[in-house]
Amino acid sequence: MPFQGKTVVVVGATGVVGSGICRAFLDQGAFVVGVSRSAQKLEELKKTISVKPGEAFATAVGDFKDDTTSGRAMAAIDTALAGRPIDHVISSQGFVKFGPPPTQSTSAQLHDALDDGLTVNFQAAKALLPAIKQRPASFTMVSGGLAHMPPPDPAMWMGTLKNAAVNAFTYGLAAETARDHVRVNTVCIHFGVAPIGGKQNQFGLAADRDTKGLAPAFLAIARGKQKGQVICLNGWADVDTLAKS
Ligand SMILES: NC(=O)c1ccc[n+]([C@@H]2O[C@H](COP(=O)([O-])OP(=O)(O)OC[C@H]3O[C@@H](n4cnc5c(N)ncnc54)[C@H](OP(=O)(O)O)[C@@H]3O)[C@@H](O)[C@H]2O)c1
Numbered sequence: 001m002p003f004q005g006k007t008v009v010v011v012g013a014t015g016v017v018g019s020g021i022c023r024a025f026l027d028q029g030a031f032v033v034g035v036s037r038s039a040q041k042l043e044e045l046k047k048t049i050s051v052k053p054g055e056a057f058a059t060a061v062g063d064f065k066d067d068t069t070s071g072r073a074m075a076a077i078d079t080a081l082a083g084r085p086i087d088h089v090i091s092s093q094g095f096v097k098f099g100p101p102p103t104q105s106t107s108a109q110l111h112d113a114l115d116d117g118l119t120v121n122f123q124a125a126k127a128l129l130p131a132i133k134q135r136p137a138s139f140t141m142v143s144g145g146l147a148h149m150p151p152p153d154p155a156m157w158m159g160t161l162k163n164a165a166v167n168a169f170t171y172g173l174a175a176e177t178a179r180d181h182v183r184v185n186t187v188c189i190h191f192g193v194a195p196i197g198g199k200q201n202q203f204g205l206a207a208d209r210d211t212k213g214l215a216p217a218f219l220a221i222a223r224g225k226q227k228g229q230v231i232c233l234n235g236w237a238d239v240d241t242l243a244k245s
């Protein structure tokens with residue numbers, strides 16, 4: 001079991017992508033801390049990913065929306081860790097906010113979209129990265145292929161902005177950690193991913209595989225050598241290639 005004895009924190013654990021990641025690291029023997037803003041969603045997650053009695057899954061309720069809530073979230077994670085050092089963090093927070101086209105949106109809508117995608121990753125990095133900088137650890141964020149193109153519908157333009165912002169933030173963290181041991185990367189997913197057992201993602205895009213099919217990409221990055229990269233997955237073949245690396 002490659003991740004036996006390793007500790008993994010998954011922020012956004014209840015999400016489509018995060019849930020598959022939790023299951024995959026548990027299957028590989030890791031101690032997993034799933035983080036969500038909702039205790040109820042964490043209870044539902046245990047059923048969704050079939051956490052077995054005795055399996056090394058702990059939960060922490062927390063919200064990485066601002067400096068104050070982030071401090072509380074980190075305290076909850078520390079309690080769940082019970083002194084274990086962290087080996088890997090995956091921050092898979094937020095999805096895509098829909099709204100009016102750019103010239104018809106308000107500043108509040110713009111800030112909201114960035115808060116739910118960029119700020120939450122920024123806060124997770126501030127809270128979780130310093131302690132693992134000098135460890136052979138990884139910190140992985142998640143974005144989407146909308147970052148690289150005009151969105152198919154103008155209502156999705158804030159998704160383009162948020163994903164591009166997360167990708168750009170990767171490079172900011174990469175510069176800060178260039179001389180450290182920790183490896184910061186972002187997985188930029190260019191296709192639909194379904195929830196466990198599903199056939200389409202949240203906005204009805206057909207998905208060839210569910211999140212358990214995507215998770216091997218995150219296992220590969222955690223055990224791999226990638227550092228400071230935005231890793232674009234253009235299709236499922238890229239997941240398979242990464243998983244074999
Ligand atoms: N699913 C896809 O088809 C797909 C495709 C390409 C890229 N992606 C990217 O993958 C990442 C995760 O997507 P996903 O499909 O897993 O989304 P999701 O199912 O909506 O999950 C995201 C999780 O983020 C957490 N979260 C924490 N703070 C949040 C906030 N302020 N606002 C909203 N959510 C917050 C939520 O957990 P709690 O409510 O429990 O706190 C939620 O479960 C995103 O960057 C997305 O763009 C997804």
